[in-house]
Amino acid sequence: MSRFKDKGSKGIPAISTASLPDIIFMLLFFFMVTTVMREVDLQVKVTLPEATEVTKLEDKALVDYIYIGPPTNTLLGSEPRIQLNDQFANLEDIDTWVLDGISRRPEVLQPKITRSLKVDKETNMKIVTDVKQELRKSNALKINYSTAQGR
Amino acid sequence: MLKRAKKHPPGEINAGSMADIAFLLLIFFLVTTTMDTDAGILRLLPPIVEEELEMDKVKERNVYVVLVNDADMLQVEGEPMDISELRAGAKEFMTNPNNLENLPEKTRITATLARQEIANFTQYAAAATDPETRTSYVKTKERWEERLAAVEKLGEYMELPGSAVISLQTGSKTSYDMYVKVQNELEAGIRELRDELAQEKFGRKFTALDDKMEEDQHLIKAIRMVYPQRISEAEPVEVGKSQ
Numbered sequence: 001m002s003r004f005k006d007k008g009s010k011g012i013p014a015i016s017t018a019s020l021p022d023i024i025f026m027l028l029f030f031f032m033v034t035t036v037m038r039e040v041d042l043q044v045k046v047t048l049p050e051a052t053e054v055t056k057l058e059d060k061a062l063v064d065y066i067y068i069g070p071p072t073n074t075l076l077g078s079e080p081r082i083q084l085n086d087q088f089a090n091l092e093d094i095d096t097w098v099l100d101g102i103s104r105r106p107e108v109l110q111p112k113i114t115r116s117l118k119v120d121k122e123t124n125m126k127i128v129t130d131v132k133q134e135l136r137k138s139n140a141l142k143i144n145y146s147t148a149q150g151r
Numbered sequence: 152m153l154k155r156a157k158k159h160p161p162g163e164i165n166a167g168s169m170a171d172i173a174f175l176l177l178i179f180f181l182v183t184t185t186m187d188t189d190a191g192i193l194r195l196l197p198p199i200v201e202e203e204l205e206m207d208k209v210k211e212r213n214v215y216v217v218l219v220n221d222a223d224m225l226q227v228e229g230e231p232m233d234i235s236e237l238r239a240g241a242k243e244f245m246t247n248p249n250n251l252e253n254l255p256e257k258t259r260i261t262a263t264l265a266r267q268e269i270a271n272f273t274q275y276a277a278a279a280t281d282p283e284t285r286t287s288y289v290k291t292k293e294r295w296e297e298r299l300a301a302v303e304k305l306g307e308y309m310e311l312p313g314s315a316v317i318s319l320q321t322g323s324k325t326s327y328d329m330y331v332k333v334q335n336e337l338e339a340g341i342r343e344l345r346d347e348l349a350q351e352k353f354g355r356k357f358t359a360l361d362d363k364m365e366e367d368q369h370l371i372k373a374i375r376m377v378y379p380q381r382i383s384e385a386e387p388v389e390v391g392k393s394q
Contacts, residue, residue: 017170020170021166021169021170021173024170024173024174024177025173027177028173028176028177028180031177031180031181031184032180034184035180035183035184049327049328049331049332050331051191051192051331051332051334051335052335052339053192053335053338053339053342054190054191054192055190055191055192055193056189056190057189057190057191060189063189114193116189116191117191119327120327121326121327121328121331122326122327122328123326123327124323124324124325124326124327125321125322125323125324125325125326125327125330126323126324128327128330129321129323132196135196136196136197136198136199137199139198140196141195141196141197141198142193142195142196143193143194143195143196144189144191144192144193144194145191145192145194145331145334146189146190146191147190147191147192147331147335149190
């Protein structure tokens with residue numbers, strides 16, 4: 001009888017937390033490996049349109065982004081603006097931006113650069129068409145209409 | 152005194168705060184990380200050419216005109232259309248199953264025809280004195296060689312004329328959302344055709360072919376010969392202004 005009683009009185013031993021750091025480190029390494037630092041502060045609001053026939057952009061290092069949408073700062077109005085790198089830009093700046101993007105990369109990779117257009121879905125086509133024309137003039141022909149994955 | 156100190160092993164470092172440090176780093180990376188993989192519809196813009204293409208060179212039946220007006224309404228080949236029908240429309244244009252007069256006329260490519268043309272153009276190229284004509288002959292010959300490769304993989308097939316193109320034009324107030332939807336439907340139509348063909352010939356879908364494997368690369372190339380992706384990012388034209 002007393003044997004059973006002894007067992008009961010011992011209580012549940014505390015769970016060892018010795019492996020907790022290991023678990024956390026594992027998670028940490030996962031995020032460190034998968035992380036891509038946000039390079040730019042968005043000045044424009046972009047809600048991407050949905051599409052089903054999408055191709056994944058394989059090499060993020062070979063993608064330059066153009067953002068088009070209404071400014072996040074409402075004081076600047078709601079007319080869609082173009083953002084290149086960290087600031088608002090005009091159509092005339094695209095050429096310089098393209099050349100800058102090319103000169104940052106090694107020569108062998110230069111033809112593989114894709115320009116990804118992240119355009120707000122409410123935007124009119126006029127500004128998009130204008131940007132496309134500028135890209136054509138700068139001979140930046142490989143483009144991607146960035147979309148959210150639909151079903 | 153020194154002796155006594157030596158006797159004791161050095162105290163262990165307290166690892167209790169390790170988890171806190173790791174947590175701190177973890178939270179930092181959690182916040183800064185962007186998990187979104189960028190995906191979208193890839194397109195190749197046409198280079199700017201100096202001379203204008205002669206429009207009458209391109210037969211009307213070979214162009215599938217898709218217009219989107221400022222109110223996001225669709226007009227295809229002169230008829231209003233709902234976006235849900237666009238995919239089927241694009242597929243019909245690419246295949247022309249009933250050999251209609253107003254859709255592209257297809258030519259049957261056979262192995263014998265391809266071999267004969269290759270032989271012809273090799274001769275022409277050898278006979279040509281002008282370097283410019285020679286390169287154009289060599290190019291045509293190479294094109295026929297690609298066709299022959301496709302025939303070897305797929306058997307005889309019907310080829311779209313070289314000028315067959317889906318031309319997409321938008322108004323200046325068309326919403327980008329609509330534009331992407333239309334692009335998506337056209338892309339889906341071509342993808343479905345390619346999938347069907349690949350399923351029939353290789354028992355696998357086109358999208359399941361791996362472009363990193365050499366064997367599959369040939370198959371992809373062959374299927375692209377039959378159903379080329381020709382969605383024209385044409386010169387901006389003002390559409391639906393007067394209507």
